Amino acid sequence: MKSHAVAFYGTTRYKKKVTVTYKQRYWKKRSDGIKQRYHKKVTVKRFKYVKGGQRLTVYGSPEQIKQSKKLMEDWIPKKQYVDRVPARLFLKHPERFARKGKWVDFKEDET
């Protein structure tokens, strides 16, 4: 049935665009001939690996869902949220919706 699906969700590390602000040093020659150091604030967008919740929702026949469950042990969602993927397509081309990686357990990482 198309209206029902199985969601695989958990914690992973994924790439996210983050704005980073830092102080940049630069030197300027004054009118009296002395070089002086100044600072300016620079805001840049960078990609960073962050820990967070990710989700992949799969629908299809029970057998296809069982197979995709096995596949999800080694694969994690490509984006933060990937919704309503047909299990038939996911089994055929998992690289379109997911990438190889491991699910992270927050508690294990902290201790």
Next chain:
Amino acid sequence: MKHNYVEGFTTNKGLMLDLDQTTLRETKKIAKKYCKRFKLEGFLILRSSTNNYHVVFNKYLSWSKTLEYLFKIVWNYHYYQHGEKPHLTFWAILQACKQSETLRISSKKHKRKPCVVLLNGKDDKLISDYLRYYNEV
């Protein structure tokens, strides 16, 4: 083998509730009341962990009707009858964002798989679909 991911049953064709920090008595009261009010034919109560319950209603509904009923319950639950419990509100907002409702059907860290506590009324529509997915895990 134990996985770090969690499995959930997702649907946009019926009403489900995630009642956190609620007693069984209160859960029964809420389920019975709204089952009768919205004519939802029957309900299934599951315990996800101590004092956390899931409710699945039997009748198939369109997504707009589901949202209408869900937020009517949230409105009553949050502001009038049952005191201030924002957990259901947060959950309802998240479900509205992703246009489907999800309830956990597998174990999660130290928590067990949800166990069936009570079945009332008919169980031939959404409840049977839910139990089919529930038994596969």
